[in-house]
Amino acid sequence: xxxxxxxxxxxxxxxxxxxxxxxxxxxxxxxxxxxxxxxxxxxxxxxxxxxxxxxxxxxxxxxxxxxxxxxxxxxxxxxxxxxxxxxxxxxxxxxxxxxxxxxxxxxxxxxxxxxxxxxxxxxxxxxxxxxxxxx
Amino acid sequence: xxxxxxxxxxxxxxxxxxxxxxxxxxxxxxxxxxxxxxxxxxxxxxxxxxxxxxxxxxxxxxxxxxxxxxxxxxxxxxxxxxxxxxxxxxxxxxxxxxx
Numbered sequence: 749x750x751x752x753x754x755x756x757x758x759x760x761x762x763x764x765x766x767x768x769x770x771x772x773x774x775x776x777x778x779x780x781x782x783x784x785x786x787x788x789x790x791x792x793x794x795x796x797x798x799x800x801x802x803x804x805x806x807x808x809x810x811x812x813x814x815x816x817x818x819x820x821x822x823x824x825x826x827x828x829x830x831x832x833x834x835x836x837x838x839x840x841x842x843x844x845x846x847x848x849x850x851x852x853x854x855x856x857x858x859x860x861x862x863x864x865x866x867x868x869x870x871x872x873x874x875x876x877x878x879x880x881x882x883x
Numbered sequence: 884x885x886x887x888x889x890x891x892x893x894x895x896x897x898x899x900x901x902x903x904x905x906x907x908x909x910x911x912x913x914x915x916x917x918x919x920x921x922x923x924x925x926x927x928x929x930x931x932x933x934x935x936x937x938x939x940x941x942x943x944x945x946x947x948x949x950x951x952x953x954x955x956x957x958x959x960x961x962x963x964x965x966x967x968x969x970x971x972x973x974x975x976x977x978x979x980x981x982x
Contacts, residue, residue, distance in 0.1 A: 776891050778949055779916035807891050810919065813951040820945025820964075827951075850893065852924020852955070 767878035768799045773808035775883060777827070778818070783811045784826055786883030791829075794836035801840035801877075802833070803870065804862070808883075809847045812858040830860045844870050884909045885975035889982065891916035892927050897981035902930065907937040912971060913960075914943040921947065922955040935959040943968060 771790050775782040793800050804812055811827065818825040833841070841862040848854060848864065855864055865873070874880060886905050892898040898913075898920055905911060911934065913921050920927045921942040934940055935957075944962045947953040956962060963971065972978055 776894075776916045776919065776950070778946075779889070779891065807893050807916070807919075810950060815951035815954070816949060817951070818949040821949045823949065825949070850926045851919070852922065852926075852928070 766797065766799050768801070768876060769793060769879045769881065770801050770803060770874060770877040772803045772805060772874075772880060772882045773811055774806045776807040776810040777816070778821065778823055782883045783808070784824075787811075787826060787829060789881070789883075790833070790838060791836060794838055800838050801842060801873070802838065803873075804841070804843045804847070805870070806844075806847050809843055809851060809853060809858075812843070812860060812862070813853065814857055814859050827859055833860070842870060842873065885971060885978045886911045887978060887980045888913055888917040888920075889915040889980070892920040898927070901979075901981045902934055905934075905938055910939040910941065910971065910975060912941045912943070912963075912968070914946055914968075916950075918942050918946045918950060918952060921957055921960045922952045923957050924955065928957060931957055932959065941967070941971065 771786060773783060773786050777783045790800065790802060812830060816825050816827045841860060842865050843862045845864050845866050855862065886901045886909060888898050888901050890897045898917060901911065919925065920931055931940065941961045941963050942956060944953065944964050947956060
């Protein structure tokens, strides 16, 4: 039995196609649990050696804003975790330019280096994915 | 009357509805994701500034701090803590929460 399992695993590792996964974040960090749950799923996905990218769109750009201090609301501040993504080889972080502009934000307001893209560029990237997961 | 809004103005229309219905002299308190409306430079800034001419506009400081928005608060928006929140509710005869 263990032999069979071993063969299956080996096959998945050697011939399994690496897929392009895109995680789309569209929610502000503390008003709902989506942002934190999305981040946790991305971290888990890192264990599967896939081609992962993250997109911050609409209120999702607020997840990356510098200077968050959640002491007063007694909730975990998970914004520093975005800085750890690089250590999990998750380096493709895209932020839509229009979403930043509507909120009066610039790249300088964000906790991590990102690639700021236009809606058209984002649309193109989205079309290239094997799997798109939305939070 | 006190109006409380807790949703992001970019995701829900509750702040819009509130500003349409609120009467001069009423109070408006922004909490949770609605505090993003009180940040300078966002697309809602002119509406908040004009609302602040006729309404007393407040925002909850702990919610602004959590979101990294405290330093961006628009002048004319009064920042209050949880005690101030309680005082505000106690001071108004009726409260409408725009959920």
